[in-house]
Amino acid sequence: MKILTFTGSSPSEALKKAKAEIGDEGLLIETREIRKKALGRTALYEIVIGIDGNNINTTYTNRVKPLQEQKPLKQESEDVLFDISSAATQISKIASVTDPLYEHNSMRPTSTSSEPKELKEIKAEINKLGDKVKLIQNMFWDEKSPDLESQIPSEFAEIYRLASKSGMDREHLDEIMRITLEHMPLKMRENSSTVKRYFQTLLRKMIPIRREKTPEVGSKKVIMLVGPTGVGKTTSIAKLAARYSYLLEKKYKVGLVVLDTYRIGAVEQLMQYARMMKLGIETVVDPPEFSTALNSLRYCDYILIDTMGSSPYDKGKIEKIYECLDANDTEYQVDVVLVMPSSIKYEDLKLTYENFSSLNIDTIIFTKLDETTGFGNIFSLVYETKKPISYFSVGQEVPEDLVVANSDFLVDCLLNGFNRSKA
Secondary structure (H helix, E strand, O other), rough: OOEEEEOOHHHHHHHHHHHHHOOOOOOOEEEEEEEEOOOOOOOOOEEEEEEEOOOHHHHHHHOOOOOOOOOOOOHHHHHHHHHHHHHHHHHHOOOOOOOOHOOOOOOOOOOOOOOHHHHHHHHHHHHHHHHHHHHHOOHHHHHHHOOOOOOHHHHHHHHHHHHHHHHOOOOOHHHHHHHHHHHHOHHHHHHHHHHHHHHHHHHHHOEEEEOOOOOOOOOEEEEEEOOOOOOOHHHHHHHHHHHEEEEEOOOEEEEEEEEOOOOOHHHHHHHHHHHHHEEEEOOOOOOHHHHHHHHHHHOOOEEEEEEEOOOOOHHHHHHHHHHHHOOOOOOOOOEEEEEOOOOOHHHHHHHHHHHHHHHHEEEHOOOOOOOHOHHHHHHHHHHOOOOEEEEEOOOOOOOOEEEEEHHHHHHHHHHHHOOOOHH
């Protein structure tokens, strides 16, 4: 027997070179890695092939398998592929992986509850194995774990990492972890998927939501949007106006009031929306005109008020809005809604809220959810302030990109990222 060696960047590449030179009649003796992959350098593998001949290279004599155990290259490759395919098939059956051939087939076999005990045990072991892989991915958990009085199980590593990356305040996250560890049954802690579901449920219960409520017969809702410059107040007003006047089961009468006379473009933009939707619109320059504007729109079911944008530090403009509210001598109660972008960090959200809080905020609208990847900052703000969320704005389209707030949507964004199809 004659011994030949072939090299390649992978075993398969070396095998192709061997087949190209000697065909399928050779015997595969050994495969080994002779150079590891490194920066700027590919790996190098060597395969040792034996072919019929009188001259045997004694260097490889001790490594050669008995002839009856050796197989031609072609058969060796086919056997390996068959073994892999067979193993994958068995694992798929055990783990109940969906077979695409049965996806739309009414004859698809159904599982029964009367599975053998051994099969159930194998399934449980496979699930545990998958969970261990997640633990390996979070192998630095001990270094990053929060400094709590009680030791946090490693199964919490994934959920803690996701929440931390989302921008949630560290103190809030650690507090929620304490609550979770205190109330979560021990049996549920053994699996990271179960931990994640429990954590999701806990977060949902902690998010205050203001359910959309339409006006009762003979009454009206007056909603004022306030917030910093450029957060999308005017666009949000247009979305709400279109929703109330066209998208709900009942087509309500909607009127608009503009306090933003500082920015001519904003007035023109809102007037254009009013013309398109055939809505009444009033402008207010001085606080005494505010009540007059509300009375002029008394025939409306909804009155939406757009205000001038201002820096959270511009106390003068915020005071001007407060003077309008204070000058309201009508019977109508004004709901003040703070509009803030989801794309700024928690500390900035909190500072903005504090500077506008003198207006007695009722609810919050978060905009620009399509422009960020972290949503823990939203959770931390409403968790801290206990102010409910009423709507989410997820884009610029009017009126499509407005979502009535619900805790499931926010938690899903927080842990899994924004998904427009779920909006």
